[in-house]
Amino acid sequence: MTFKFAVINPLLHNELRLKIMVALDSLDSADFMYLCQITDSTRGNLSVQIKTLQEAGYLEMTKTGIGRLSHTVCRITKGGKEALRTYEEGLRRLFTQGVPVQEEKKSASG
Amino acid sequence: MTFKFAVINPLLHNELRLKIMVALDSLDSADFMYLCQITDSTRGNLSVQIKTLQEAGYLEMTKTGIGRLSHTVCRITKGGKEALRTYEEGLRRLFTQGVPVQEEKKSASG
DNA sequence: ATATAAAGTTTAGAAAATAAACATTACCTT
DNA sequence: AAGGTAATGTTTATTTTCTAAACTTTATAT
Numbered sequence: 001m002t003f004k005f006a007v008i009n010p011l012l013h014n015e016l017r018l019k020i021m022v023a024l025d026s027l028d029s030a031d032f033m034y035l036c037q038i039t040d041s042t043r044g045n046l047s048v049q050i051k052t053l054q055e056a057g058y059l060e061m062t063k064t065g066i067g068r069l070s071h072t073v074c075r076i077t078k079g080g081k082e083a084l085r086t087y088e089e090g091l092r093r094l095f096t097q098g099v100p101v102q103e104e105k106k107s108a109s110g
Numbered sequence: 111m112t113f114k115f116a117v118i119n120p121l122l123h124n125e126l127r128l129k130i131m132v133a134l135d136s137l138d139s140a141d142f143m144y145l146c147q148i149t150d151s152t153r154g155n156l157s158v159q160i161k162t163l164q165e166a167g168y169l170e171m172t173k174t175g176i177g178r179l180s181h182t183v184c185r186i187t188k189g190g191k192e193a194l195r196t197y198e199e200g201l202r203r204l205f206t207q208g209v210p211v212q213e214e215k216k217s218a219s220g
Numbered sequence: 221a222t223a224t225a226a227a228g229t230t231t232a233g234a235a236a237a238t239a240a241a242c243a244t245t246a247c248c249t250t
Numbered sequence: 251a252a253g254g255t256a257a258t259g260t261t262t263a264t265t266t267t268c269t270a271a272a273c274t275t276t277a278t279a280t
Contacts, residue, residue: 003148005132008125014237015118018204022115026208032259034212038113045238047260067245068257088205095198099133102144124268142228155269157229177276178226 003100006090009083011056016041017049021084024059024076032072050074058083113210116200119193121166126151127159131194134169134186142182160184168193 012018019039023030030038036046053059058080062073122128129149133140140148146156163169168190172183 005129005149008128010125013123013125015120015123016237018118019115022204023209027211030209030212033257036258038209039115042239043259044240044261047258048237051260063259065245065258067243067259069246070244070258072259091201094128094132098136099140099148101137102140126268143226146227152270153228154230154271157227158268161229173228175227175276177228177274179277180227180275182228 006093006097008090008094009087011052011058012083012087014049016045017053020046020049020053020074021058021076021080024074025081025084029073029075032074035074053080056080056083116203116207118200118204119197121162121168122193122197124159126155127163130156130159130163130184131168131186131190134184135191135194139183139185142184145184163190166193 012021016039020035023035023038032043032046032050035041035050036043039046041049050059050061054061054074057077059074059076062075064071064073122131126149130145133145133148142153142156142160145151145160146153149156151159160169160171164171164184167187169184169186172185174181174183
């Protein structure tokens, strides 16, 4: 039978990372503090997760200034947009595709 | 401004648990070994996760037999179906709703 | 009897997520 | 000018969560 569920990208299947990507997909770019506000996350968590997304090539960061005047802008990449589409598609399929009914077990009386 | 992202149910936002629930939503009930097959999970992981879902009231288990003849059937509950719908709706909103553009920063020159 | 297999469960180790503490620089007060 | 507080991130330590390996129990085959 070999039924297979749609593949779920684990990098995007995380609440904060997903919100970051959805925000950037809609805005194209946003700065660190704004992402922090709208995702309702702590700065520490946000810092870790945008680095993860950057390392995956899903976003790029532009950092200017240091100390108190530092300013970090994130911009979604083409690859990031594609990954997000694919993830969304996969989920949609998961919800709509259904699962095959279990095959009958062979029994002595069969 | 107080924008808020849709709420994501963390219990359902896990690949294996989600697959279990999607399968049960489609089949209404399925036995342990069948879930194991179609979710492509190990028995250990499956055991843990269905217990988690049961404790959340999202599914019920009927266990018969012991040892080699044991047989566990899982059935989705009304609450489970509702939670799945809500989760799906939330995700859908997340993808479609968009994010407000950042407000201008007040500047001395403004 | 002994070995092997089947169906689950427990639990120990790995991985991931989160927030608390830290670093750096600017601005404000006296 | 010196000291305190605030702003913007980053590091790192803790907690939580996942995952699979090891175990339990009973049945079936040799």
